[in-house]
Amino acid sequence: NATFIAGTTSTTIDVPVTIDNIAEKSEIFDLNLTIPSILSGTVVPGSITTAIGNITDDTIATISFSQLIYTIYEDNGLAQPALILSNPLSCDINVQINTINISAFGGSSDYSSG
Numbered sequence: 598n599a600t601f602i603a604g605t606t607s608t609t610i611d612v613p614v615t616i617d618n619i620a621e622k623s624e625i626f627d628l629n630l631t632i633p634s635i636l637s638g639t640v641v642p643g644s645i646t647t648a649i650g651n652i653t654d655d656t657i658a659t660i661s662f663s664q665l666i667y668t669i670y671e672d673n674g675l676a677q678p679a680l681i682l683s684n685p686l687s688c689d690i691n692v693q694i695n696t697i698n699i700s701a702f703g704g705s706s707d708y709s710s711g
Contacts, residue, residue, distance in 0.1 A: 620658035621687035
């Protein structure tokens with residue numbers, strides 16, 4: 598609700614926005630102006646009675662490996678480098694990891710690259 602102080606021609610409303618520390622896409626909501634029936638005839642709708650609120654998220658998530666170097670022993674048979682996000686996300690994501698041969702070769706000789 599909004600209150601106009603007598604003699605003024607503008608006011609604001611408060612719409613609390615939840616700070617959630619979750620990285621997410623922008624979100625929108627509608628604002629609809631309704632004039633109480635008691636004011637009918639005294640106050641009439643203007644040209645803009647619906648507006649859109651656009652919440653732009655300022656939480657950015659970064660993704661990285663948990664460490665720079667992983668030591669993997671061949672007899673383990675599996676390398677499991679860990680990935681970390683700086684902030685939780687509001688949806689599932691898939692990331693692509695590419696391997697580059699340096700002295701180990703992808704395929705069947707040293708590791709599977711797929």
